[in-house]
Amino acid sequence: MSSDSNFQLNRRRFLSNFAFAGTAIATGVGSWVVPAGWANAAAGPIKVGIATDLTGPIGYAGNADANVAKMVIKQINDAGGLLGRPLELYIEDTASNEAVAVGNVRKLIQRDKVDMVLGGVTSSMRNAIKDVIVSRGKTLYIYPQLYEGKECTANLFCTGPTPAQQCDEFIPWLIKNGGKKFALPSANYVWPHTLNAYARKVIEANGGEVVLEEYYPLDQIDFSSTVNRIISNKVDVVFNTIIPPGVGPFFKQLYEAGFLKNGGRLACVYYDENTLGINQPAEIEGLASCLDYFKAVAKDDPVSAKIQAEYDKAFPGTFLFAAGSAATGTYRGLKLWEAAVKEAGKIDRDGVAAALDHAKIAEGPGGPAEMVPGKRHCKMNMYTAVAKNGSYEIVERSKGLVDPKEC
Numbered sequence: 001m002s003s004d005s006n007f008q009l010n011r012r013r014f015l016s017n018f019a020f021a022g023t024a025i026a027t028g029v030g031s032w033v034v035p036a037g038w039a040n041a042a043a044g045p046i047k048v049g050i051a052t053d054l055t056g057p058i059g060y061a062g063n064a065d066a067n068v069a070k071m072v073i074k075q076i077n078d079a080g081g082l083l084g085r086p087l088e089l090y091i092e093d094t095a096s097n098e099a100v101a102v103g104n105v106r107k108l109i110q111r112d113k114v115d116m117v118l119g120g121v122t123s124s125m126r127n128a129i130k131d132v133i134v135s136r137g138k139t140l141y142i143y144p145q146l147y148e149g150k151e152c153t154a155n156l157f158c159t160g161p162t163p164a165q166q167c168d169e170f171i172p173w174l175i176k177n178g179g180k181k182f183a184l185p186s187a188n189y190v191w192p193h194t195l196n197a198y199a200r201k202v203i204e205a206n207g208g209e210v211v212l213e214e215y216y217p218l219d220q221i222d223f224s225s226t227v228n229r230i231i232s233n234k235v236d237v238v239f240n241t242i243i244p245p246g247v248g249p250f251f252k253q254l255y256e257a258g259f260l261k262n263g264g265r266l267a268c269v270y271y272d273e274n275t276l277g278i279n280q281p282a283e284i285e286g287l288a289s290c291l292d293y294f295k296a297v298a299k300d301d302p303v304s305a306k307i308q309a310e311y312d313k314a315f316p317g318t319f320l321f322a323a324g325s326a327a328t329g330t331y332r333g334l335k336l337w338e339a340a341v342k343e344a345g346k347i348d349r350d351g352v353a354a355a356l357d358h359a360k361i362a363e364g365p366g367g368p369a370e371m372v373p374g375k376r377h378c379k380m381n382m383y384t385a386v387a388k389n390g391s392y393e394i395v396e397r398s399k400g401l402v403d404p405k406e407c
Contacts, residue, residue, distance in 0.1 A: 045088035046081075046347055048073060048334075049114035049139075051105045051129060053121055056096025060274070060318065061121050061325035065144065066091050067315040068327050069118065072334040082341050090114055094121075098128035105129045109137035115347045118142040118333050121326055123151075123191070130156055140349045140356070142337060144329030146270070146291070148194040152407040155353050157371065159336065159378045160329035161292050163198040164405035166269045166382070170290035171202045171239075173384050173396055177288075178265030179236020180208040185226055185250065188215035192241035195269070199239060211235060216242065221249040227257045230264075240268045248278045255283040272324030273392065281390035291323040293366035294385045294392045303363045307331065321365075328365045332378065335361045336371060370401065377404035 050069045053062030073089045081087060090112045094101035108114045109132060117133045117140070120126040126143050133141040134155050143151065146160040174182075182203050186192035192215065200210050211233045214226060223246070230238060238259070242250050251266065260266070266287040268275075273295055276284070298305040311321040321327045340356035341347060360370035367381040379401035385392040 043085055045086045046083070046341070047112060047114040048087055048089050049105075049108035049112065049117040049119075050089065050091045051094050051101065051108060051117055051119035051133075052091070053096045053125075054091070054093040058096045058121055060320075061327075062094070062096075062119075064315075064319040064321060064325045064327045065119065065121070065330045067319055068311065068321065068330040069334065071311060071314055072331060076334075076338055082338060083345065083347070094119065094125055094129070098125060101125060101129055102132055105132050106137075109133060109139055114139065115349075116140045116142065116337060116352070118144060118330060118337075121145050123147050126151070138349060140337075140353055142333040144333045145326040146324070146329070148191045149198075149404075149406050150194070152376065154376075155349060157333070157336075157353075157356055157376045157378075158404075158406070159333040159369070160326060161323075161380065161382065162377060162404040162406050163195050165292075165380070165402045166290045167195075167199050167202045168405075169382060169396070169398055169402065170267075170269070170288075170384055171199060171208070172206050174237050174239070174265060174267055174288065175203075175206050175208050177395075178267070181234060181236045182208055182210050183212040183230050183233070183235040183238050184210060184214070184241070185223070185230075185238065186213070186215045186241040187218050187243045187246065189218070195241060196239075203239075208237075216246065218243070218246070220246050223250045223253050226250075227253050227259070230254065230259065231257055235259075235264065237265045237267055240266065241270075243270070244278065251279050251287075252283050255279075260285060270324055271387075272322040274320055274322050274324055276387060276390060276392070281387070284387050285389075287387040288384060288395075289387075289392070290382055290384050292380045292382055293323040293328045294383055294394060295322075296385060296392050296394045297366055297383060300394075301367065304365050304367075307365050323366075332361070332364050332369050332380070335364060336369065336378070368401065372404060375404065375407045377406040379403055 050066055052065045053059050073087050077086055090108055092104040092108050120143055133139050141156045143158045144160050149162040184196045269290050271289040298308045336359040340352050340359045343355040344351040358373045362368050369378050369380045371378055382398040382402045383394050384396040386395050
């Protein structure tokens, strides 16, 4: 999501106060081994590497992603593996620390000799480890997180939403269900700048107006002057990219100033079920978000319901299966890779990458997905949801798979 680790570190450090409460953080890493006895067992297992934050401030997201990987690998092995061979999962902790991550990811490439690496939550983490994986290690890399776009490295495939997927249909909905006057209060680093530049174009193309765009230090918590300008300018929609620790106080101050009471609409595209707990429900009532999956989707989608139930049964606790943590992108990435390996009939990087370039899956969390040929990004369904009494309700679904418009 971010190209600056400070965003994620501050955001997740705040969230960890409640996400980790009463829960021991898993710190073990290594391989998750399955029995031999397969059709092509003599060829050895196909090795899958997961590089994610098991520890550190964003450990809740990394543990969820690792859990999803375990679940999907088990599904594939229970169905007979790939190419008659079992899958073996190797998990390394990137520890929310790029310096630590590089060394640990190098183990996946040099020691474990994995055939593919999936992982990285922050964009700064992706940028730190991608050279180790793709250029030096000559290994396929799948990045599963929603992010600011513009990653067009060969043999690196992205399976999370991009700004186009989060804005093109969401912003017209906000104009219709909020109003035309937008404020863009933002944390001061690359993700908000990049996302806002895209959002502004969509706002103006749909007849809206940006009346305020401001950037604040990551640790700012007093937004009284900003709130006053929002109220005095009669802003209809606050399209927020302030992140923790500031976002909680900001939303609270907006609420206390009467923004919601007077018909204002909050919007925040990184908000999922994990982040709803930052504020009291009344302070964010009506907040709208746009992601590739919300738990509410499972109410009407049997496939999503099955995936959600399987995850919840296997991994009860605070590491939630949610779109904002890249859990959905991890599931989608592994299943697209599985389809590519089956088509390629081999596991070498070039062969699998060629097949992954146009891979499709008919089922997944939130629906089907497919790679856009030549673009290394993924089409997927997108959902607009609104916070009501502390949980999300789906209010709009994309009309078909949404193009990422990248590369």
